[in-house]
Amino acid sequence: MSNYKIILSGGGTGGHIYPAIAIANELKSRYPDAEFLFVGANDRMEMEKVPQAGYDIKGLWISGIQRQLTLKNLMFPLKLISSLWNARKIIKSFKPDVVVGTGGFASGPLLYVAAANNIPSLIQEQNSFPGITNKLLAKKAHKICVAYDGLERFFPKEKIIKTGNPVRKGLLDIDSKTIEAKNFFKLKHGKYTLLVLGGSLGSKRINQLLEKELDYLDSQNVQIIWQCGKLYYSKYKIYNNTNNVQVYEFLNNMDFAYAAADIIISRAGASSVSELCIVGKPVIFVPSPNVAEDHQTKNAMAIVEKDAAMIIKEEDLDTDFENKFSQLIASPEKQQKLGKKIKNLALVNATNQIADEVEKLLKNK
Incomplete structure (x- = not known):
């Protein structure tokens, strides 16, 4: 089977978007008939950059929690409920074989819903110190690809693969x-x-x-x-x-x-x-x-x-x-x-190694 359906979710900054695009490009080269869908946050730069790279994207109404008490924080529970609802609709409609999260606001609701539906998921944790979203998602994720040593402090050791972060070819x-x-x-x-x-x-x-x-x-x-x-x-x-x-x-x-x-x-x-x-x-x-x-x-x-x-x-x-x-x-x-x-310190094969891990999830499904 090569007509897999793959969702990638990540954004907010170029640091989350470009790795997701790099992973998608590598998987597309291996599976030309696969169908790809990106999920990002409305009004963030992924809504522009992902279509420029040739992929479809759907946006969720989600943002992070601000450090200060602001109106945005008061809106957060409403945004979270809305995003979980829409993530469910996307998962149900697209029926992905695997979901990949590269970080950013939108990846939280999407990977949470994927896990609830027993869809294999992979987290690509880019930082030496993970954020709260990925720490919570780690319990349900099947694989966690990391770029630094010592992340077993935050994630289940048996799920961690040190790959590095994808970079532009x-x-x-x-x-x-x-x-x-x-x-x-x-x-x-x-x-x-x-x-x-x-x-x-x-x-x-x-x-x-x-x-x-x-x-x-x-x-x-x-x-x-x-x-x-x-x-x-x-x-x-x-x-x-x-x-x-x-x-x-x-x-x-x-x-x-x-x-x-x-x-x-x-x-x-x-x-x-x-x-x-x-x-x-x-x-x-x-x-x-x-x-x-x-x-x-x-x-x-x-x-x-x-x-x-x-x-x-x-x-x-x-x-x-x-x-x-x-x-x-x-x-x-x-x-x-x-x-x-x-x-x-460079890890030059990150994109290939992450794609290998996604491939294993697809074949073991």
Whole structure:
């Protein structure tokens, strides 16, 4: 049988969407006759990105719980009931053979309903410290694919498979693209290239730092590829093509951006960390403190503790940035050591291994 029906659920950020698409693409290459359906959260970026990748998607009315007492929190029970109801309708109508959850608001209700209907399910846990949804779902899930060691603290040990996080295929061979990438961005030879990534929506704090440090970075012979994000592009685009700075709302050619970079400043979302391990360049992590369970700091520290990256917390940026960056740029040996060590942590076959586990669930059904 090859005309399987597969549901993938995940979203809210690119870190949940792109792994789900990567898994779907791999399964589609193995089972061209299979039918795929994505389930996401209404009004989130998956409703745009998934159809662009060629897949159907249905949205649930769901969002996370805010830390403060807000009207959104008061609406949460209503949204949860609505999402469970609609997830039931989707499961009943589509009749999936397997359900895969990559995290994000919508995956909770969908995997819960799948488990209640005895449909095999797989969770792809991307972070070193799982959120509450996946901890609850783990009891019912058949397999849990993880990217970090030590997650038996949270999940049943017998269900865990360490696979790593799926990444875009174009990143697996960036070393061969350096010259092409530098030409693509029209970069000057003889200058260091700094790539700054704040996630798909952008990071307010990283953008503020960069604006403040433009003269300093120029004095260090640095040219910058600055992905400031959708929310901040209108504010920071004035710096485009000034002082060796290129400002982008979003980078569509991530393989070229990584290939062109000598040093990278990045948030520490799970997908970003996995990509940066494969890329193998020196990284300064600036974790977002505004995420559940402070998981970005935990993701970053899992790399930093192996001497494979540097970290600057948001509250220390103004006091520590110039000092730490100067140390790094002055030492090619340190740059080389960090690049080599982070690359040693890469798990390059994650997408294939996760697809293998989904395949086992399909065949054992």
